[in-house]
Amino acid sequence: MNKNVIPIGPYHPLLEEAEYFTLVVDGETVVDIELDIGYMHRGHEFISESKTFTQSIYLVERICGICSTSHPFAFVQAVEDVDNIEIPLRARYIRTLIGELERIHSHLLWLGLAGHFIGYDTVWMWAWKWREPVLNMFEIISGNRNHYGMFRIGGVAKDVDPSKVGKLIEILDEIEKKIEMIAKAAKDDPVLKSRLKGVGVLTKKDAIDFCAVGPTARASGVPIDVRKDEPKAAYDLVDFNIIVTENGDVYDKLVVRLLETFESIKICKQCLEKLKTTNGGIRNNVKEISAGEGIGRYEAPRGEVFHYVQTDGTNRPVRHKVRAPSYVNIPTFKASCKGISIADALITLASVDPCYCCTERSIKIRDKNFNLLKFDLLKLSLEKTEQIKRQMK
Amino acid sequence: MADYQDFLKIMGDKIKSKIEKPQRLYFEVDNEHILEVADYLFNTLGCRLSTATAKETYQGIEVLYHFSHDKTGIYFCPRVVMTDKKNPRMNSITPIVRGAEWIEREMSEMLGITFEGHPKPEPLLTRENKEVMKVPLRKWRWQ
Numbered sequence: 001m002n003k004n005v006i007p008i009g010p011y012h013p014l015l016e017e018a019e020y021f022t023l024v025v026d027g028e029t030v031v032d033i034e035l036d037i038g039y040m041h042r043g044h045e046f047i048s049e050s051k052t053f054t055q056s057i058y059l060v061e062r063i064c065g066i067c068s069t070s071h072p073f074a075f076v077q078a079v080e081d082v083d084n085i086e087i088p089l090r091a092r093y094i095r096t097l098i099g100e101l102e103r104i105h106s107h108l109l110w111l112g113l114a115g116h117f118i119g120y121d122t123v124w125m126w127a128w129k130w131r132e133p134v135l136n137m138f139e140i141i142s143g144n145r146n147h148y149g150m151f152r153i154g155g156v157a158k159d160v161d162p163s164k165v166g167k168l169i170e171i172l173d174e175i176e177k178k179i180e181m182i183a184k185a186a187k188d189d190p191v192l193k194s195r196l197k198g199v200g201v202l203t204k205k206d207a208i209d210f211c212a213v214g215p216t217a218r219a220s221g222v223p224i225d226v227r228k229d230e231p232k233a234a235y236d237l238v239d240f241n242i243i244v245t246e247n248g249d250v251y252d253k254l255v256v257r258l259l260e261t262f263e264s265i266k267i268c269k270q271c272l273e274k275l276k277t278t279n280g281g282i283r284n285n286v287k288e289i290s291a292g293e294g295i296g297r298y299e300a301p302r303g304e305v306f307h308y309v310q311t312d313g314t315n316r317p318v319r320h321k322v323r324a325p326s327y328v329n330i331p332t333f334k335a336s337c338k339g340i341s342i343a344d345a346l347i348t349l350a351s352v353d354p355c356y357c358c359t360e361r362s363i364k365i366r367d368k369n370f371n372l373l374k375f376d377l378l379k380l381s382l383e384k385t386e387q388i389k390r391q392m393k
Numbered sequence: 394m395a396d397y398q399d400f401l402k403i404m405g406d407k408i409k410s411k412i413e414k415p416q417r418l419y420f421e422v423d424n425e426h427i428l429e430v431a432d433y434l435f436n437t438l439g440c441r442l443s444t445a446t447a448k449e450t451y452q453g454i455e456v457l458y459h460f461s462h463d464k465t466g467i468y469f470c471p472r473v474v475m476t477d478k479k480n481p482r483m484n485s486i487t488p489i490v491r492g493a494e495w496i497e498r499e500m501s502e503m504l505g506i507t508f509e510g511h512p513k514p515e516p517l518l519t520r521e522n523k524e525v526m527k528v529p530l531r532k533w534r535w536q
Contacts, residue, residue, distance in 0.1 A: 036521075037518065039521065041518040041519065081417070084415070209491045210492050211443075211490070224441070229461075229463045229464070293417075293419060295468055297443070297461075304461075306444055306459065308444075318448075319446065319448040321446040323443065323496075327495065328444075331494065331495060
């Protein structure tokens with residue numbers, strides 16, 4: 001029996017970032033897979049030791065471009081965990097709102113990419129079209145479409161303007177209808193069903209063995225969600241369900257993400273309603289952090305983000321450990337890719353929504369090869385903000 | 394306090410020192426007991442290994458595992474301290490917890506720890522980068 005090897009990567013149209021998979025195939029069937037990462041490693045944990053806590057918030061925000069609020073969310077909770085710092089109620093609602101809006105845009109982004117990977121570009125165009133209003137909401141709240149810079153130790157940086165809450169709820173109502181339409185079309189589509197059902201199954205036992213997290217684990221019937229298990233911010237004050245399915249295939253991962261989007265919209269609406277009536281400050285003044293250890297975690301769109309901070313009483317961490325959800329989800333390919341055909345391997349690799357920048361904790365800044373330099377981008381951004389402001393009047 | 398008192402009663406004789414916080418239990422165990430503690434936490438209590446942190450302190454090289462008990466939100470963090478800084482060695486928990494494979498490989502290349510019994514003791518992140526210095530997260534790296 002001949003066994004051949006098919007390399008995927010390090011640069012491949014399927015993968016937004018650089019990593020290397022080796023599929024060992026017997027005919028059309030994948031019998032084994034080797035994973036190689038390390039092309040994006042830049043040593044964030046080492047850089048963080050030379051930054052103050054406030055500077056580190058900006059640093060960890062730039063670990064990942066898609067879930068850029070999950071890392072600061074977990075990091076500030078880790079620092080607050082050292083001294084058990086309480087944060088004001090209004091700040092708790094704002095943190096929850098930002099986190100959930102990010103989940104909506106991230107799940108829509110994945111839905112679009114998943115449609116694109118299986119050659120179904122209609123899904124891609126519709127999903128990304130209705131992701132745009134969510135990014136506009138971020139711009140209304142924080143001034144940025146991504147990298148919001150909203151988190152501070154002891155609270156949040158900016159308040160949500162009460163006069164804009166009504167407009168934000170209006171946008172949410174509008175996108176809810178549209179996402180319902182996309183979800184119904186995607187769930188009932190015979191092409192998607194026949195393409196995704198029973199493909200890349202991750203059993204419950206394998207999900208527990210590999211310590212998988214997030215939608216990857218929940219699609220396999222493991223009911224874990226940090227928002228319920230250890231409710232921080234305002235998650236104990238809002239009403240929502242966690243979505244768990246049993247089959248563990250790619251279709252179930254799609255269903256989990258789609259249904260979670262509606263739960264997120266529900267949470268966002270509750271937070272915005274509460275922000276109308278909740279008064280008070282948005283930030284407690286934290287003067288110093290004592291020596292100790294703290295753990296912070298947050299349910300990012302891809303699963304649990306984990307930050308550990310050890311402090312010595314100064315304004316810098318002695319040790320800062322970051323663990324992104326893809327770090328534990330990517331090894332599950334060893335279980336889910338075995339026995340499937342080569343054509344199904346691509347969508348299975350995409351099904352955990354892998355984020356390699358997070359996994360290896362790195363950033364890349366290149367401005368030499370781009371025509372748009374820093375100030376051009378800044379100018380464009382300001383123009384867009386002005387445009388949105390005009391539309392809102 | 395929290396619900397980890399039962400754990401302290403059962404595993405109390407293996408714990409050398411401990412720090413108790415709400416929902417968090419940091420404790421130190423000997424290298425020969427780490428497999429037993431990991432087995433109890435993972436297989437009996439049904440904890441999930443979040444990750445592990447390795448760091449260099451004045452006492453030696455330290456490995457801190459983070460086991461999350463998802464039903465209660467408690468973190469159990471067993472700590473193993475290796476005083477031999479030149480050649481730190483400890484038992485690998487990967488044969489018990491398969492999810493520890495990558496993080497032990499990473500700790501091994503970042504701080505030069507040898508995990509005995511690891512099924513694949515190869516570098517994870519710096520394998521392709523030969524020019525990267527060895528053990529980059531060690532303090533006093535100029536010595």
